[in-house]
Structure formats: structure tokens, C-alpha cells
């Protein structure tokens with residue numbers, strides 16, 4: 001697709017969206033995304049690019065679902081939450097610290113696809129300030145510096161933090177935060193390490209390093 005056609009596609013997309021023809025805009029978006037990721041394998045397409053029901057509802061309502069749809073998303077996402085089989089919600093904060101800073105893994109497309117086996121990280125710093133010593137952090141999400149110092153690490157707080165990382169939309173429909181456990185991106189052990197990174201009093205998130 002030429003740049004000009006792509007641009008006119010986007011203009012048409014905006015017009016369609018504003019005239020609330022969500023279905024037509026949806027298929028036009030899909031055509032443009034398919035063109036952009038033409039080298040994606042069927043599995044990559046299914047994992048990364050096809051929307052599940054919750055995502056489709058969020059797109060349909062531009063991430064601002066009316067209360068009844070928000071409740072429906074919340075219910076379906078809460079039903080997906082799984083706690084780790086060994087019951088350990090808090091792991092090794094140093095492993096969690098490392099994982100939070102890894103931004104590689106799973107890149108697809110023509111420009112810089114990740115080779116198979118490249119470490120898959122949480123990439124949490126893309127959106128959150130965490131340990132204050134890390135110089136580059138995004139602000140799409142709230143700052144998490146001092147998270148455990150401020151909230152304590154009671155069993156309830158461990159459970160909330162674990163579930164939140166497992167599936168952010170079990171608490172906040174249409175959150176921009178990826179659903180790390182739900183999508184199988186991070187393992188239960190890795191999520192527990194991130195819980196420790198956020199809650200352990202010794203961790204750099206809480207000890208101010």
C-alpha cells in the first residue's frame with residue numbers, strides 16, 4: 001500500500017469512526033494492521049494482533065465503556081485470574097527488578113523482529129517510575145516508587161498486586177496495562193518476583209535506591 005493510500009485510509013478511518021460506523025472502521029483498521037504486519041505468522045497474528053472479546057468491547061467504546069459494559073468486562077476478566085499453584089505470591093525482588101527493566105521479547109514485523117529465544121521482559125518502566133535509580137521511565141501509568149512502603153505487604157496486598165499484574169483489566173476495564181499472566185507473557189514465578197520487587201521493604205522500589 002502506498003503512503004498516500006495509507007494516509008487516505010487513515011482519513012477515511014477517522015471519518016468512519018466519527019460517523020459511528022464502528023464495524024466498517026474496524027475492518028478498515030484490520031486491513032491496515034494486516035498490511036503493516038504482513039510477515040506475521042498465523043500464530044503471531046492470533047497472539048498479538050487479533051482482539052479478544054474484552055479488547056473488541058474497549059475498541060468499540062473507545063476505552064470508555066458505559067457502566068454496564070464496564071461491569072461485563074470486569075466480570076469476564078476477574079474470571080480469568082489464576083493464583084500460582086504453589087501459593088507463593090512473593091518471590092525474589094532482585095529477579096523482579098531485572099525483569100521490570102527488560103524491554104525485549106516478542107517484537108514482530110519487518111524492522112526489528114526479536115530472534116526466537118530473546119529474553120521476554122515485563123517492560124514495566126515503559127509506563128511506570130519504579131526504583132528511583134532507574135533514569136528512564138514512562139508515565140502512562142502511575143508512579144510505583146515506594147509502593148510497598150506506602151501500602152505494606154499484607155497477604156491482601158500481595159494478592160491484589162499479583163492479580164493486578166496477572167490481569168490489569170480484572171480491576172480496571174480497558175486499562176492500557178498489558179495482561180501479563182492472562183496472556184501467558186509472564187510465568188507465575190515471574191509475576192511473584194515482580195510482586196516482591198514492588199512489596200519487599202528491601203527492594204530498590206521501597207529502599208529509595
Ligand code: HEC
Pocket residue numbers: 100122123124125126127128140141142161164165168169171172175176177178180194198
Ligand atoms: C503500557 C503501559 C503499562 C505497562 C507496560 C505496565 N503498566 Fe502497570 N499500569 C498501567 C496503567 C495505565 C495503570 C493504571 C490503570 C490501571 O490500574 O490499570 C497501571 C497500574 C499498575 C498497578 C496498580 C497501581 C495501583 O495504584 O494500585 C500496578 C501494581 C502495576 N501497574 C504494575 C506493573 C508492573 C509490575 C508492570 C510490568 C510487569 C507494569 N505495571 C507494566 C500501565 C502499564
